[in-house]
Amino acid sequence: MNKVKKYRKEKGLSQMELASKAGVTRQTITLIENNKYNPSLALCLKIAKALDSDLNTLFWEE
Amino acid sequence: MNKVKKYRKEKGLSQMELASKAGVTRQTITLIENNKYNPSLALCLKIAKALDSDLNTLFWEE
DNA sequence: TGAAATTGCAATATATATATTGCATAAAAA
């Protein structure tokens, strides 16, 4: 569903690197990438900025 | 910060109407509009769709 | 006017996002 994993890999980042750029744990990134739960807006914003991306690109669904 | 109140009013909806379109309580809408807490992604998506809008328009911040 | 609708907010209860630690597997690199 969300495209975090895809964009993280395009940036050549590991889960750990993205987690520390976003200020969360790797576990949180794993769960979000695998759609195991429902991140908060604040976290979506941090991830989007860490990937030089935006909310619609990573999380919008039609 | 977020622009939910602004876009809700442009659509001529009350908090109650938006809440029921989005499937949450009015209290939740009130708190989000007043930046009292941090909605989940699933809720942001429901609100965006209920307002015929999108995540970046309502929630992105530079 | 006064009744009805709208909004802000308080208090409590519950569900769940996130942190933390740790282990197993697989892939990459030495």
Next chain:
DNA sequence: TTTTTATGCAATATATATATTGCAATTTCA
């Protein structure tokens, strides 16, 4: 092959999003 590095996932603890109910203050409209 051995040693790192990357990823998935389990278990527990804590913080907080959301529901529910209800009330007070405005605002809207009959």
